[in-house]
Amino acid sequence: MSRRGRFITLEGGEGVGKSTNLAWVADHLSARGLEVVRTREPGGTPRAEAIRSLLLDPADEEPLDVDAELLLVFAARAQHLARVVRPALERGAWVVCDRFTDATFAYQGGGRGIAAARIAELEAFVQQGLQPDLTLLLDMPMAAAQRRLEGRLDRDGGARDRFERERGAFFEAVRRAYLARAAEAPRRIAVVDADRPLAQVQAELARRLDACLERWG
């Protein structure tokens, strides 16, 4: 694959502000004249969104096996990469994605306890070396993020999905796994303190993005 565009991912636990800031990042890049494709995982294509629905469905008549969960995440990713991400990068677009494989290491690895080596095997098979150019990891204490999430659900009248129903220890493990990933890949993953007013978070995102724009030419 000859790849001309750039691949930026946003990561973090539930309620840290990924969706809010994804829209802002996409606008920031579009305002610089770049073609931006805004997408998310799991999902991003009709079939991958159908897999997302299976993954997030809180119905508990048939509990989802953890290995089945992992494989569904990567099945959705394979479809998304083939139909959306790779074609966009090949034509020179910038792809801005709400979650990617760092979420698998955090949720299925940290949260569910699947060995990182097993996740890495699937990562190699599905991604064939493709990695984000930049990952913005929005980090904040779990309890404060849960309060934000509750505020949003109250306003939307929304119900908690299968992951959002997990207990506090699960989210603490997810956060630890994300921070461990960032420590292993400090050049790619920028940890952004999300426990601040939105304007301050976005000022830091702007600094990080503009530094990359300059570096990448």
Ligand SMILES: Nc1ncnc2c1ncn2[C@@H]1O[C@H](COP(=O)(O)OP(=O)(O)OP(=O)(O)O)[C@@H](O)[C@H]1O
């Ligand atoms: N810096 C901030 N300060 C205060 N509130 C914020 C901030 N960032 C986002 N919010 C609010 O917190 C709530 C959660 O934000 P958002 O939906 O963007 O998070 P998310 O990480 O995408 O959540 P999820 O993981 O559930 O998809 C929203 O109501 C949003 O308006």
Ligand SMILES: Cc1cn([C@H]2C[C@H](O)[C@@H](COP(=O)(O)O)O2)c(=O)[nH]c1=O
């Ligand atoms: C990519 C990915 C996602 N998940 C989980 C994490 C979230 O709870 C949901 C997606 O919903 P959100 O609106 O982005 O919060 O899916 C996962 O467990 N593993 C993954 O690889």
